[in-house]
Amino acid sequence: MSDTPQTPYQILGEEGIRTLASTFYEIMDTLPEASGLRAMHATNLSPMKAKLAEYLIGWMGGPPLYADKYGTVCMTTPHEPFHIGPEERDQWLLCMDKALVQTGASEQLVDMLKVPMFRIADAIRNKEGPSSATSNPNIIAAG
Numbered sequence: 001m002s003d004t005p006q007t008p009y010q011i012l013g014e015e016g017i018r019t020l021a022s023t024f025y026e027i028m029d030t031l032p033e034a035s036g037l038r039a040m041h042a043t044n045l046s047p048m049k050a051k052l053a054e055y056l057i058g059w060m061g062g063p064p065l066y067a068d069k070y071g072t073v074c075m076t077t078p079h080e081p082f083h084i085g086p087e088e089r090d091q092w093l094l095c096m097d098k099a100l101v102q103t104g105a106s107e108q109l110v111d112m113l114k115v116p117m118f119r120i121a122d123a124i125r126n127k128e129g130p131s132s133a134t135s136n137p138n139i140i141a142a143g
């Protein structure tokens, strides 16, 4: 029981998370549905692969590599210059979803990540939009 994996970091390991982050950007680079998201990023995605990996390693329960290097885990500020509405958020989540499938993530891991991944992506969203829960009049209990 004690050696049952408890965190995504324990399941994937550092190398697994680095592969996930690289795969995420490779998918973003080529997926037509993510072309808007791709256009927001610099031509060279290598620095982003490393940064996302460092961020996710800490976020998934491993050593806080991003926090140690950059002094924060706040993702609001670095995303402020970009227009991030529900469409951009969903493009990001689509790429992550496909990256998890492509890297062979187990159902257990996908289940574990689904809600927290949505929450962090939605927290980074800085614009309203038609598919945003907070602006959808049909979702009475939102918030």
Ligand code: HEM
Pocket: 037, 040, 041, 042, 048, 051, 052, 055, 070, 075, 078, 079, 082, 084, 088, 089, 090, 092, 120, 121, 122, 124, 125
């Ligand atoms: C919600 C949709 C999101 C959009 C549209 C988005 C877009 C971007 C863009 C355009 C950049 C700058 C890239 C560059 O400099 O070339 C960036 C940076 C970054 N993003 Fe996102 N992002 C999103 C969600 C996320 C999420 C959910 C995470 C983490 C789980 C994340 C982690 C990062 C990191 C670590 C950086 C680098 C920040 C730094 O400069 O240190 N992003 N993102």
